[in-house]
Amino acid sequence: MQEVNTEIIGISEKDGYFINKIIEAVCSLDFFSMKETIKEAVNAGVSTIDIIKKGVLEGLEESGEMGLILAAEALAEEMPNIDEEKRKKLDQERNYSGKVVVGTIKGDIHSLGKNILVSVMKSYGMDVMDLGVDVEPEKFLEISQLPDVKVIGISYLLSSAEPEIRKALALLKNGNQNNKVKVILGGAAVVKELGNELNADALAPDALKGVEIIDNWLRNQ
Ligand code: B12
Known part of the structure; x- marks a missing residue:
């Protein structure tokens, strides 16, 4: 798995750290790790759009349909219901x-x-x-x-x-x-x-x- 280049995709190094963790979790089809890393990223203030677009969807390129189903479930469970x-x-x-x-x-x-x-x-x-x-x-x-x-x-x-x-x-x-x-x-x-x-x-x-x-x-x- 290739790490994202934060300069090319236009995010900070801190956000890149979380985005890479999400991609890794999605690529390895590890549901609990997907949930955990998405939660961490949200708590660290990474925007939902970046989490989905630059993290989850990027990871799906490699993980295919099973990754997709797991990732969508993880997102639905972990995206906080914004209070x-x-x-x-x-x-x-x-x-x-x-x-x-x-x-x-x-x-x-x-x-x-x-x-x-x-x-x-x-x-x-x-x-x-x-x-x-x-x-x-x-x-x-x-x-x-x-x-x-x-x-x-x-x-x-x-x-x-x-x-x-x-x-x-x-x-x-x-x-x-x-x-x-x-x-x-x-x-x-x-x-x-x-x-x-x-x-x-x-x-x-x-x-x-x-x-x-x-x-x-x-x-x-
Ligand atoms: C996962 C899946 C399932 C899961 C669904 C789990 C769930 N909780 O959703 C399960 C296993 C239950 C399932 C069941 C069935 N499925 Co199904 N399924 C899929 C699969 C693999 C992925 C769909 C998906 O979730 N994609 C990922 C999401 C993120 O993509 P998306 O839905 O397109 O949504 C994106 C955009 O379109 C958009 N979007 C979606 N909705 C909306 C709404 C608005 C307003 C907006 C703005 C945007 C938007 O946002 C999303 C992100 O960008 C597809 C094949 C495929 N690769 O697409 C088949 C597929 C959709 N299923 C299919 C079929 C036939 C069935 C079944 C009939 C199978 C069967 N014989 O039992 C049943 C139907 C049950 C039913 N009554 O609905 C066919 C449909 C063919 C057709 N044109 O009719 C497909 C295309 C598979 C195929 N190639 O044959 N399925």
């Missing part, structure tokens, strides 16, 4: 108002990608509600009508859930008074197989791009 006070502070700094609600569409129980998205959004200071997996289209509609909900994010990996995703989008479009709520879709199947054919406000190829789009929406409304 309310810290979130509000970040909120003020970034001028966010409104809640982002995410879930995986009915019939689909893939959660790893959604969980990574949730971790990144929380680290940005966004107010996030996670509905979990196998979420009914009607549930997305019901939640979208709460006054503070501004964005609905739907994760969709399984082609057989296509009728449900189409139903959710149709319900959200019809029930969306004054274009209050934006809808973003993510998950490998969406982007590769259906792309723009699905009538959402945005499609995201990955969590980081998704958060960039949502950040833009929350700031500009």
Whole structure:
């Protein structure tokens, strides 16, 4: 395993120390070490984006699918649920108002990608509600009508859930008074197989791009 060059990837030497430990843990498929090193990095103040992008995702290049499943679970367990006070502070700094609600569409129980998205959004200071997996289209509609909900994010990996995703989008479009709520879709199947054919406000190829789009929406409304 090659160590990261902190100058090239633009992080401090201290952050590089933790990032290297995360990469090593992911490459060696050691779940407990992944959890431990992610926790250490968070406590040392390394940003969630760097932990995911420069640590976990880098380690996944070598460790493949098993690494991916373990790393996503480790992230979901160890990323601190940013406490309310810290979130509000970040909120003020970034001028966010409104809640982002995410879930995986009915019939689909893939959660790893959604969980990574949730971790990144929380680290940005966004107010996030996670509905979990196998979420009914009607549930997305019901939640979208709460006054503070501004964005609905739907994760969709399984082609057989296509009728449900189409139903959710149709319900959200019809029930969306004054274009209050934006809808973003993510998950490998969406982007590769259906792309723009699905009538959402945005499609995201990955969590980081998704958060960039949502950040833009929350700031500009
Ligand atoms: C892990 C996995 C599983 C695990 C899921 C564990 C879990 N808790 O999530 C288990 C073993 C349970 C599973 C089950 C099944 N799976 Co599966 N699974 C995978 C696998 C290997 C990885 C998916 C994954 O987690 N990727 C990693 C994450 C990080 O990537 P991601 O989800 O794309 O998310 C990223 C972005 O897309 C984005 N993102 C994701 N969601 C969202 C949402 C928003 C709003 C935004 C902005 C961004 C965003 O953020 C993430 C980070 O960048 C894929 C194959 C593959 N290599 O992709 C197959 C795959 C998705 N599974 C597949 C299948 C067929 C199944 C099963 C039907 C298998 C079976 N016969 O039982 C069942 C379905 C169960 C069900 N009802 O859902 C197929 C789907 C094919 C298709 N197009 O329909 C795939 C593609 C495998 C294949 N090549 O055939 N699976």
